[in-house]
């Protein structure tokens with residue numbers, strides 16, 4: 001069964017709109033856990049637009065769920081991650097002006113920098129994932145720099161017009177299979193929702209999906225626990 005990592009960044013987005021204590025990020029994490037989440041994902045961005053340092057420590061200590069920390073491969077955040085010791089880190093590209101993570105990481109173009117970061121985490125037994133586009137060159141680079149896992153960027157599939165979706169699924173499946181052959185664990189994420197997740201699931205190659213926005217949006221109306229449970233049903 002595919003595991004579900006629930007990205008709760010947007011609970012913090014709402015809290016930061018007023019910079020008050022609500023909605024409580026730990027309460028959200030516990031609701032996700034009640035709904036069947038297998039893990040939590042948060043992105044500690046350099047601009048701290050949603051998740052704050054204290055949230056990461058709080059979730060690690062108190063949620064009772066494995067924590068996947070998304071992050072740019074920069075010293076400031078690497079040092080915080082080494083202190084938090086999450087179950088896994090997922091390195092992503094980060095631009096200040098973007099609304100959300102846009103493309104995948106250019107692992108092939110930054111092998112030395114990424115290998116150095118990967119080694120720091122592996123020494124601490126922290127699983128390292130690289131968020132990459134479904135591109136064989138990037139998959140080979142991920143294996144070469146010693147990553148444990150790749151998270152395949154599903155954004156292009158999610159945004160594709162209906163008649164192009166099948167083509168994207170084929171590309172995603174082919175690259176995921178190549179990653180498995182390289183000995184990598186293969187996850188997927190970005191833009192997955194209740195209507196498009198099943199086709200990715202049916203490729204039968206993924207260990208885990210990391211899903212945020214669609215679950216939080218549904219949760220506004222149903223409560224987060226129900227929204228997570230509804231997604232788990234689709235993955236079951």
Ligand code: PXP
Pocket residue numbers: 007009043070090092100101131151188189190191192210211212213214
């Ligand atoms: N995986 C990664 C690496 C991401 O950057 C994001 C967005 O923060 C997600 C998964 C979740 O994407 P979405 O919020 O579109 O479900």
